[in-house]
Amino acid sequence: MGLIINGGNAKSDAMEAIHAAKKDDFELADQKLKDSDKALIEAHHSQTAMLTSEASGEKMDISLLLVHGQDHLMNAITFRDMAAEVVDVYKKMAGVTVG
Template structure:
């Protein structure tokens, strides 16, 4: 694995983790009826996911160009981390929406 590939994988893990953390913070803010903070945290989660996708796209582009990467447990972990964070972020948006609707009643 090259240094560039390792950096991309670590970017995937780091940004995916940040996205998930921000999504969790959005839910916690919504529980406290702080919907402005929840909205901010969801936006930050989306930004982190965009950065993670950039890292993933870089790896996919290199592979499409013939620069094969050895699949390691770390590479698999990074993809798992990304997919889990995307799912969690989608769910967090729904949870925040439910809290908002309950607060509006």
């Protein structure tokens, strides 16, 4: 469940960053991107725990829930990366120095 919850939170935070940037609230946009990063770290901790268990010889059943969780994580990573680019575009349009 850690993959699903944290992956979903990461994607939501990234979307909120885009919405904030659209309103020229770049401080909130940057905070939401940081929040997204924190959620991704938590999701990675869940994923790493599962990988470590399997590498230690524990049998892991591949379930639809696990596949769904992994899908959430991968989509969240992609969306977060894209959100950062969109926020930068809004910043440039507003005359804010980027990078």
